[in-house]
Amino acid sequence: MNAAAPTTVSASGLSLSYRGTRALDDVSLRLSHGVTGLLGPNGAGKTTLLRILATATPPDRGALSILGHDPGTVRGRAQARRTLGYLPQNPGFHPGFTAFEFVDYVAILKELTDRAARHAEVRRTLESVGLADVRGKRIRALSGGMRQRVALAAALVDDPGFLALDEPTVGLDPEQRMRFRELIAQAGEHRTVLLSTHQTEDVAMLCRRVVVMDKGRVRFDGTPGELTAQARGRVWSSAEREPGALAGWRTGTGEFRNLGEPPGDGELVEPTLEDGYLLALGGLTEVAA
Numbered sequence: 001m002n003a004a005a006p007t008t009v010s011a012s013g014l015s016l017s018y019r020g021t022r023a024l025d026d027v028s029l030r031l032s033h034g035v036t037g038l039l040g041p042n043g044a045g046k047t048t049l050l051r052i053l054a055t056a057t058p059p060d061r062g063a064l065s066i067l068g069h070d071p072g073t074v075r076g077r078a079q080a081r082r083t084l085g086y087l088p089q090n091p092g093f094h095p096g097f098t099a100f101e102f103v104d105y106v107a108i109l110k111e112l113t114d115r116a117a118r119h120a121e122v123r124r125t126l127e128s129v130g131l132a133d134v135r136g137k138r139i140r141a142l143s144g145g146m147r148q149r150v151a152l153a154a155a156l157v158d159d160p161g162f163l164a165l166d167e168p169t170v171g172l173d174p175e176q177r178m179r180f181r182e183l184i185a186q187a188g189e190h191r192t193v194l195l196s197t198h199q200t201e202d203v204a205m206l207c208r209r210v211v212v213m214d215k216g217r218v219r220f221d222g223t224p225g226e227l228t229a230q231a232r233g234r235v236w237s238s239a240e241r242e243p244g245a246l247a248g249w250r251t252g253t254g255e256f257r258n259l260g261e262p263p264g265d266g267e268l269v270e271p272t273l274e275d276g277y278l279l280a281l282g283g284l285t286e287v288a289a
């Protein structure tokens, strides 16, 4: 984490319940330029946090500042929306739209009223994600990876200073995922990006900082290296399943990889970011042991 980097987006004490389900419970966060990964199991509250930061949902409690604007006021909300881009989990494409029409539609919602300037911006944005050649194609005719790039273009149009991306690499094949990671890295060079993901590799390859959430709360906030370091001395291998391990699973070699407090004779192994993540969650949650 770069302690000197100025805060661009901040949240303090965010809470939100959906009819009795506490989706966010007193979440505070300060983001700065670069890509921050948001990891957490299903239901951790990642989408809820992103929706609040994208001003799509107001919190029950808490305060926000998006690039100096306060979405708690009507004026601040309008200003924040002009300076942010949001790639939701389900982008809600109209499949009959072409890539150009969809991004242009989002640009209209962002109040780019000058038609010629708007069209130039839509072309520029589609080109920046490598879709210049297919901008006239209907979205239904595009591959999954290309559709995700259309969604990214929609989030990037009008050059927002803050980008909230909700699981954009889900369902992509490895090659498309690499391509998409590169675009996110590029997007994070000059802006603040919050990337929600289930993939620890996304975080290891892209993020200068990682926030782990579970059950509506922040469980870890630091660099990927710090998260991995939390598992140092707490990962060991064994021939048999270890009853005392917080979590353990059989690997391809037939040995077990264990997380927790190792026995005195435990054979320690080099931790990965995933080990650090699982330990931050207190072991395996939805991953089969």
Ligand SMILES: Nc1ncnc2c1ncn2[C@@H]1O[C@H](COP(=O)(O)OP(=O)(O)OP(=O)(O)O)[C@@H](O)[C@H]1O
Pocket: 018, 019, 021, 022, 023, 040, 041, 042, 043, 044, 045, 046, 047, 048, 049
């Ligand atoms: N519209 C809603 N109505 C009721 N409960 C909801 C609603 N949206 C989310 N929740 C609940 O709030 C909690 C947090 O959900 P959220 O979608 O924010 O988690 P998430 O970390 O994004 O999960 P995933 O990784 O599965 O997308 C969950 O318990 C979820 O069931």
